[in-house]
Amino acid sequence: MALQPTKEGFDLGIVTSNGDEMLAFYRDVLGLEFEATLNMEQVGIAQMHRLWADKSLLKLVVPVADVPTGATGGITGATGLRYFTFNVGNFEEVMTACEDAGANIIWRRLEARPGVVVGMVEDPDGNWVEFIDNPG
Structure with missing residues (x-):
């Protein structure tokens, strides 16, 4: 079995509690193309900021509830x-x-x-x- 992509590029989701700061970095500093901010509380997402980098979509996801932070350190x-x-x-x-x-x-x-x-x-x-x- 081989993956059969139906679009070029890929979608990447980053879960954050800093939605405004993350949006400003990716939209205003890096210049990614802002598409929309969606509210999808039915699936636990207070905000999803959608930004395009050519054919790839970056989703900045702010959950409804607080979630633990992940490991940092690159x-x-x-x-x-x-x-x-x-x-x-x-x-x-x-x-x-x-x-x-x-x-x-x-x-x-x-x-x-x-x-x-x-x-x-x-x-x-x-x-x-x-x-x-x-x-x-």
Whole structure:
């Protein structure tokens, strides 16, 4: 059996208790395209902010009830989903915008392997977000 995707890209959900700060980071700092904020209390979601990065959808989910926070610390903080990556053509601009917004910068510019330059930042919840310098 092989996965048969019905759309390009993927959807990623981040559960947060900091909906406003997370929305501001991904929409205003990174410039993801804001689609809508949905209320789906029938499934325990007070707000779902939906933002597009090309053909992938980022869902910032604020639950109705308080939920425990997950492990922080990026790649070596715990097992499971620890970071996600954007390939960008404006690497320096993105990193500067994150710095100007006060995001914690993990790596400003690091050659991860020959010819591959990455930057890593923390979003307002401490999730790691990687940017790969890919001018196209």
